[in-house]
Amino acid sequence: MTRITLVEGDITEQQVDAVVNAANSSLLGGGGVDGAIHRKGGSQILEECRRLRASHWGRGLPTGQAVATTAGRLPARWVVHTVGPVYWEDEYDDRAEQLASCYRESLRVAAELGARTVAFPAVSAGVYGWPLEDAARIALGTVAAAVAGPARELTEVRFVLFGTAAYGTFEQVWRGMGAGGEGRQGQD
């Protein structure tokens, strides 16, 4: 059974097989999680991203998809880059599906690589403006469904929330989903 865990912290410090990056479709870096991952992981990550742009992903990585590179100097083995949607209420359903796809696709890519442990940030909940509580509902619901099915070989999916407010929101939403006790932990 896959454990879904919530921790408050910095995703670049996680000792997991794969960390997920909330990237943009250029794959060439940015602020937030993306900036932190490239800064701490070093130039190897960017070099691989450039190679991906020069080959399969010439037009950039579409929203909702995921692709892996080395994790460079990070403690993880791989970075799985995914592109969340920018929050836009008028097209909510469509974009919520794209956000769910980020989680599903990232887990698929990580599992294909042989990862057993994966850490996620709150994709789209920063620069891309997705309201945190709703982002948490989509993130947790999608991951819970995935680990009951196609991603069941994973041993842990960890949400790494930046700051007490983000952690508290995820914790509350997770509890509201009836996910108490087994399969769930608080801070590591």
Ligand code: AR6
């Ligand atoms: N560890 C964990 N979570 C973090 C960290 C960290 N080191 N740093 C920030 N967060 P964002 P997005 C939280 O903006 O909304 C970039 O420029 C942050 O507080 O990183 O998907 C990309 O290049 C928030 O809760 O990602 C794109 O252009 C969450 O991570 C764009 O931002 C996501 O915030 C993507 O925007």
